[in-house]
Amino acid sequence: MGKIRVNNIRVHSNHGCLKEEMLIGSDYRVDLEVHANLSRPSQSDKLSETVDYVHLNNIVKEEMAIRSNLLEHVAKRIINRIFLEIEYVLAAEIQVSKINPPIGGDVESVTVVLEAKRPT
Helix, strand or coil: CEEEEEEEEEEECCCCHHHHHHHHHHEEEEEEEEEEEHHHHHHHCCCHCCCCCHHHHHHHHHHCCCCCCHHHHHHHHHHHHHHHCCCCCEEEEEEHHHHCCCCCCCCEEEEEEEEEEECC
16 A cells, blocks of 8 residues: 655635635645555556556646635545546545635635545
């Protein structure tokens, strides 16, 4: 078993329930960790036998571009696509952070964390 992490994926998107969030948007940070059996690619040195982190990054960017009211919703969409498109992923954890959220206080970020195992 092994882990692949893609950290600090930065995107601008229009998630949120407030009208100004929908129009102006906010900056987001996404951190992703996937679990997979990495014993075979660690021996073969073949990209086709592992989880391609470029593919992971593309899934995150594409799903973050689709507006959602809730960070929970976009995080779940990302996990669903990872399981759908990357057969080697056995489990995933995603953190979606809204940077400087408009919540009436001095807050650096708000983060939603979801974890899931591949459905059987």
